Amino acid sequence: MSSVKQATATGADTRLQSHRHLSDRAIQNIFIWPTLILLIAFNVFPLFYSLYLGFTDYSAIARQAPVWVGFENFRSILNDEQLWEYFATTGRYAVASVGLQTLLGFGLAMLVREKFKGSGVITTLILVPMMISPVVVGLFWKLMYNPTFGYFNYLLGFTNPATAPDWLGSRWGGQAVPGLALWAVVIVDVWMWSPFVMLLVLSGLNAIPEYLYEAAVIDRASSWFQFWRITLPQVAPLLLIAILFRTIEAFKSFDLVMGMTGGGPGTQTELIAVNLYRQAFLGQWRTGRSSALAYIILIIIIAVSNLYIKYLNQMRGEG
Amino acid sequence: MLKKVTYLLVLVVAMMALVACGGAAETGGGEEAAPAEGGEEAAPAVTELNILWAQWDPADYLQQIGNMYEEETGIKVNIIQEPWGTFGDRFFAEMAAGGDAWDMVIGDSQWLGQGATQGHYVELTDFLVGEGIADTVTEATLTYYGEYPTGSGRYWAFPTEGDADGWAYRRDLFEDPDEMAAFEEEYGYPLAVPETYDQLMDIAEFFTRPDEGLYGVAIYTQKDYDAITMGVENTMFSWGADWKDENNNVLGVVNSDRSIEAVQFYRDLYECCQVPGLSNAFFSETNDALISGQAVMIMNYFAFFPALANPSINPYADVTGYFVNPAGPYGDQHAALGGQGMSIISYISPERQEAAKDFIRWFAQEEIQAEWARLGGYTCNKNVLQTEEFLNATPFNPAFAETMNIVKDFWNVPVYGELLEVTQRELHQFVVEGVGTAEEAMNNIAEEHDRILREAGLIEE
Incomplete structure (x- = not known):
């Protein structure tokens, strides 16, 4: 072997050794940093930057740098009665929607828990609504609610459009019925998302050990007692997680409402996320103010979520 | 752990500073958006013009008009179509960055205030009035598609697609x-x-x-x-x-x-x-x-x-x-009023601005406006609106021609x-x-x- 060849071989070995001796820390960094950089660029940075914008007078379409205004945006939002009305509407929507989804989802889970012929197919069919895009759901429910040709009214027994409810217009027989449009949206949201609650509850029900029920039967416990003392406590943590997810989603509801009512009639279905979009885009482009509003919504969602999580932890502790 | 958190915070702050500097640079750039004239290198000849419009049938008709222009001058005209839902967002996002992706935009009448006051549009008063182009369209369309502030006699767009x-x-x-x-x-x-x-x-x-x-x-x-x-x-x-x-x-x-x-x-x-x-x-x-x-x-x-x-x-x-x-x-x-006017973007080079004016000058000619109407475009040219050919072209053209003299609009301020x-x-x-x-x-x-x-x-x- 010539000296040149020897030198080349020695160099290659050294490189090989250095690769072999890549430290655990280096390997860890190679895996972690790309992910971290992506997270910072697309999650952390926008979060901090939008917080900064919340303290400025800024429009994303104006060729002007943000002007620092301190807490002015937050002050004006918190003093805006109209916005409080939208928050209240969102709260009513969230309570009605999540409440009904919980009841219906739980009921459906109890039903499909029992195995019968075709139960798998029926469970899959029940899950279909939550797999459809909310915009599409909004558009076809808009047609179903139509008082002249929609079949929702027909199924309810209303065949004369003049006397039937106009769900999305909040009218009934020509008379204004405040709140009807909000209920129409709630019905659709319940139709769409009850299967999600059902799915989580079902996984909880399937995890309950059978011996608990067997022991209860031996002790001659009633069905109600079994439900109240075994089923509900065992499923509660998963149920609470379902409620938590649905509450967060209800506060962020946007696409369904925009597709069905656009926030109307008047302001009856103007949820806070719809109004946030209106302020941030749609010709207004009030980027600073809408960033501040987004943070207020975020704080409310975090507060509500913390309440749930605290209760969940408490429940687990007791368990 | 503390060291890692510090690294992350430094990274976030650095990114924010970068964006802030970028924003400031953009702001400064807006005032001197047009490149200096008489540069050392000769400006390249304009061979292509890009016009942004919404995605709908009239944009296809305008592409046909653009093809005619290419046949006559050799300058290719591209009509860039953006769906209505994102038309405004895309345009204003580009303008906020002082972008020169398009030479012209056929923008909503409501955009005039923002286009004029924020420096996105080239003022066309001398061009439209001086060359008599302003006289070829109905008064109402010139006012509502082109003028800002209303009643000021300052024009920023050529009435292109009349609608009401x-x-x-x-x-x-x-x-x-x-x-x-x-x-x-x-x-x-x-x-x-x-x-x-x-x-x-x-x-x-x-x-x-x-x-x-x-x-x-x-x-x-x-x-x-x-x-x-x-x-x-x-x-x-x-x-x-x-x-x-x-x-x-x-x-x-x-x-x-x-x-x-x-x-x-x-x-x-x-x-x-x-x-x-x-x-x-x-x-x-x-x-x-x-x-x-x-x-x-x-x-x-x-x-x-x-x-x-x-x-x-x-x-x-x-x-x-x-x-x-x-x-x-x-x-x-x-x-x-509905409809839109054609404006020239201020962030393109003076050569491109001149080329854009050449296109508008050509497009405003009565025979081209007649062809525009023949294809299905809603011309604002007052002579073409009164021709028998236009009035008989569709069952709604007579009503349209009459309406173009009585239009009024909502606010067009920023x-x-x-x-x-x-x-x-x-x-x-x-x-x-x-x-x-x-x-x-x-x-x-x-x-x-x-x-x-x-x-x-x-x-x-």
């Missing part, structure tokens, strides 16, 4: 001898195309027959963006009311007696004769109401009437007629979006939700508009 609200109606029902006799017996005058809003109300009432699934009208009610405001202002303008006076004052103007009467009329029309379910209706819903045989008269922009004249879409195409927005009770007659949000909310509450009175709605609009305009410095203290 008009009406389509079921001619077969209007000309039915039994219907005509019954109407005349009930109202004391012959059934014909309404010349006034009072007549329109009579006809709408007459044809509203829920038992037959037939209703008098389908009018704009959509809350999302600007539809109900556009619908209501058809009546406001025709009642002689307006959104402002010549000094931008709104108090006592928006809530004038005539304005309140007009809004009350719109609500009465909705209550009495609107097709049920159309509580959030815009152009597609009103067209659908006529196509499905539910509505006898529908309000819509002329740009959406070609679908009604197409027998493969509208089974009543052969018996669908069109008319101009009727006059109000005090003799005023106006229509809410804060138009905030003004619009107020009108949409208050009008929808009163007309569709049925809450409050017309006076309360218009008082609320006037007060909020006054506040917004004062904050924006558009009304002097």
Whole structure:
């Protein structure tokens, strides 16, 4: 072997050794940093930057740098009665929607828990609504609610459009019925998302050990007692997680409402996320103010979520 | 752990500083957007022009016009089409960055204020007036598609696609001898195309027959963006009311007696004769109401009437007629404006700006405007609008030509979006939700508009 060849071989070995001796820390960094950089660029940075914008007078379409205004945006939002009305509407929507989804989802889970012929197919069919895009759901429910040709009214027994409810217009027989449009949206949201609650509850029900029920039967416990003392406590943590997810989603509801009512009639279905979009885009482009509003919504969602999580932890502790 | 957190914070702060510097640079850049003239290197010849417009049929027609231009000059014209839903977002995001992706934009009339005051548009006053191009289009279209501030004599766009609200109606029902006799017996005058809003109300009432699934009208009610405001202002303008006076004052103007009467009329029309379910209706819903045989008269922009004249879409195409927005009770007659004007982007080089002006100069010629109309574009050229060829080209062209002389528009100032949000909310509450009175709605609009305009410095203290 010539000296040149020897030198080349020695160099290659050294490189090989250095690769072999890549430290655990280096390997860890190679895996972690790309992910971290992506997270910072697309999650952390926008979060901090939008917080900064919340303290400025800024429009994303104006060729002007943000002007620092301190807490002015937050002050004006918190003093805006109209916005409080939208928050209240969102709260009513969230309570009605999540409440009904919980009841219906739980009921459906109890039903499909029992195995019968075709139960798998029926469970899959029940899950279909939550797999459809909310915009599409909004558009076809808009047609179903139509008082002249929609079949929702027909199924309810209303065949004369003049006397039937106009769900999305909040009218009934020509008379204004405040709140009807909000209920129409709630019905659709319940139709769409009850299967999600059902799915989580079902996984909880399937995890309950059978011996608990067997022991209860031996002790001659009633069905109600079994439900109240075994089923509900065992499923509660998963149920609470379902409620938590649905509450967060209800506060962020946007696409369904925009597709069905656009926030109307008047302001009856103007949820806070719809109004946030209106302020941030749609010709207004009030980027600073809408960033501040987004943070207020975020704080409310975090507060509500913390309440749930605290209760969940408490429940687990007791368990 | 603390060290890692510190690294992350430093990274985030660095990114924020980078963006802040970028923003500041952009701001500074806006004032000197146009490259300096007489650079060391000769400017490359312009071989291509890019024009941004919304994605719809007229943009395809304009591409054909652009192809003609390429044949004549060798300069390729590309019409970049963006869906309506993101048209504004994409344009203004590019402008905020001082981008030169397009040489021209065919922008909404409402954008004029932002385009002019924020430096996105090249001022075209000398070009349009000096070369006589301004005289080739109708006065109303020049004012509302090109002028900012209104009445200033300063122009920023060439009126390209004229559009406004008009009406389509079921001619077969209007000309039915039994219907005509019954109407005349009930109202004391012959059934014909309404010349006034009072007549329109009579006809709408007459044809509203829920038992037959037939209703008098389908009018704009959509809350999302600007539809109900556009619908209501058809009546406001025709009642002689307006959104402002010549000094931008709104108090006592928006809530004038005539304005309140007009809004009350719109609500009465909705209550009495609107097709049920159309509580959030815009152009597609009103067209659908006529196509499905539910509505006898529908309000819509002329740009959406070609679908009604197409027998493969509208089974009543052969018996669908069109008319101009009727006059109000005090003799005023106006229509809410749609349509767009062609503006030159200020962030392109002077050579490209000149090339863009060359295109507008060529496009504004009467024979090219005639070809534009022949293809299906809505010309604003006053001579072409009066030619027999144009008037006979479609069943709605005569009404369109008449309407182009009576158009009026909403605000086009930079804060138009905030003004619009107020009108949409208050009008929808009163007309569709049925809450409050017309006076309360218009008082609320006037007060909020006054506040917004004062904050924006558009009304002097």
